[in-house]
Amino acid sequence: MDDHRPWKDAVYGQFARIGKALGHARRLEILDLLAQGPKNVETLAHELAASSAAVSRHLQILLEAHLVTFQKHGTYVVYQLARHSVADLVHQIQVVSEDVLADVRELHHLYLTQQDALDPVNPEELQALMATGTVYLIDVRPPAEFAAGHLPGAVSVPLPDVADHFAAWQDDRPIVAYCRGRYCLYARDAVQILREQGLVARRSEITVRGWGDARPSA
Amino acid sequence: MDDHRPWKDAVYGQFARIGKALGHARRLEILDLLAQGPKNVETLAHELAASSAAVSRHLQILLEAHLVTFQKHGTYVVYQLARHSVADLVHQIQVVSEDVLADVRELHHLYLTQQDALDPVNPEELQALMATGTVYLIDVRPPAEFAAGHLPGAVSVPLPDVADHFAAWQDDRPIVAYCRGRYCLYARDAVQILREQGLVARRSEITVRGWGDARPSA
DNA sequence: GGAATACTCTACTATTATGTTGAATAGTAG
DNA sequence: CTACTATTCAACATAATAGTAGAGTATTCC
Known part of the structure; x- marks a missing residue:
């Protein structure tokens, strides 16, 4: 049974690129925001209450994973999701989280169900x-x-x-x-x-x- | 516009737990294998051509993210996916990868389309x-x-x-x-x-x- | 009880990721 | 050309992660 390790490592290594890019709260939030429409760095930074340098850094990582693309409009750099499937992916993470992590359900209830x-x-x-x-x-x-x-x-x-x-x-x-x-x-x-x-x-x-x-x- | 930062950080932080767990080639491969049915550590280690210590470590991480569960059968510890939605999530990563990373399409073609x-x-x-x-x-x-x-x-x-x-x-x-x-x-x-x-x-x-x-x- | 098996844990090292600061670049408006 | 703005880069300190070897635990079989 000759093993196809090099190929498998390559393929799953590529999948892991996507996974790694999803491994940070801010980046997931950025993707969620971009699912609402294209945005520039400043807008994102404001929404996230983060420095634009930090947001720019995260965007580079998302760019390397090819999850987002950008267009330059004058001095503005407008980012957007590379594909609609990216929004689906982020959504699926949220589904799994609620499915599997009691903490998320609690947090959700705390803010939305109870008070509301x-x-x-x-x-x-x-x-x-x-x-x-x-x-x-x-x-x-x-x-x-x-x-x-x-x-x-x-x-x-x-x-x-x-x-x-x-x-x-x-x-x-x-x-x-x-x-x-x-x-x-x-x-x-x-x-x-x-x-x-x-x-x-x-x-x-x-x-x-x-x-x-x-x-x-x- | 009072910001709900602490809540958002908590929620997206939880999502990121899942994301982080997905950020490694071997872990994605483990999840893919577990999607085929429950397996013990040794079986996984053999399939992955990795040490059982390493696989065990990865399984702990997946366990902390609540993506897998386990059952003890004698000296065997049998792991399985916590929910079916986890398999869907892994699948979605693969969809996005093929969608977005030319490398994956090439790797796939190289082995499956061309030779085949x-x-x-x-x-x-x-x-x-x-x-x-x-x-x-x-x-x-x-x-x-x-x-x-x-x-x-x-x-x-x-x-x-x-x-x-x-x-x-x-x-x-x-x-x-x-x-x-x-x-x-x-x-x-x-x-x-x-x-x-x-x-x-x-x-x-x-x-x-x-x-x-x-x-x-x- | 003792040996074998299956798994996990503990150090340890090497590597990689994160956030911050301030400087550098690039485009725009006057 | 100059001043200004939006964005990125570089360099650092800090922290998290990965892999390995070997010790430790728990269960089964004889």
Whole structure:
């Protein structure tokens, strides 16, 4: 039984390149953000509360693994996922984590389920509400991400604008907010703000991530 | 915009635990092998051509990431994947790799496509052949993996037994061999052996991996 | 009980990854 | 050309990881 070690080492070594690139919290977060649309280094650094040097470093690593590509626009370097399958991969890691690590489920519950007795709107319910027009669906992500793709029928109301947007609100339809995905807290925060203003607001369980490929071919 | 850094760091930190565990060629190979069925340390060490101390070490790391579980059977410690989603994750890494790394495609072609002018049998064709019974389908993986689940209608002929099994072969049906998946070379080797014996043999593109969940709930 | 087997653990060394700082590069606007 | 901005690079200190050899543990078999 002649062994094919050199070949196997080469093949699995290549797989490991991808694995290694996924072995850091910040890089996974970067990929999750890029799944929402292309972004430049500064934007990412701001979202991550990290130095741009550090983010740039992580982006180089992702680039070496060919998980992202970039384009230069003037002095800006805009990064994006190399393929849609990369977003699926990151998603699968999250699925496995929740499947397998009790800690993740707890963290998730802590922030989203418990505090958010906020009875979330499930996919079917949202669809029904949208069909009858008895809901005001808001996308609370940054405008650039809305522009890169959003749920049909949604209105862009970035989180920082939420309070103002609804200051003199008279419409009596319930407000439903959605954001990036399961690990994005924008929708939760939006609902909290709106409830403090005495409005009827709920968080959608459908997110851009769940909706999946509504966005244009990246 | 109060940042939820501590929560995000915790959540993505957990994801990164999984990512880190995937950041090594041998560990990915271990997971791929375990996707075929439970195995003990020695078996894995033999398949990987590595010391059992090293394999044990890697298994500890996979264990800490909760990607595998184990059971003690006498002096044997039998490891298995913690969930089926783990196999999907490893598969997704391979998909992304082929998608994104030209090197992997080349390595794959080098061994499987080129040398294997072996016109492989594609899924539809195999199904048709099986339906009419005009094929002898062999599973060339180790017997334990066959026992853990195999394609319907297949006969177990482990690679080391292939030459003997067909020594006095008279059946004129073509032989089709399959193995673990896209990166397993057993079927390729089997076909090579059989052709040297002057028999009609081909490699199946369907493998246990492609067939997916024919195997019992692991 | 004693030997054999299967696995894990402990040091130890070599290698690789991370984050920070400040400097270097490259493009843009005046 | 100069000042400015966005990004990357270089160099360092620190930490984590990989592999190996050999000791240690636990279970089975005789």
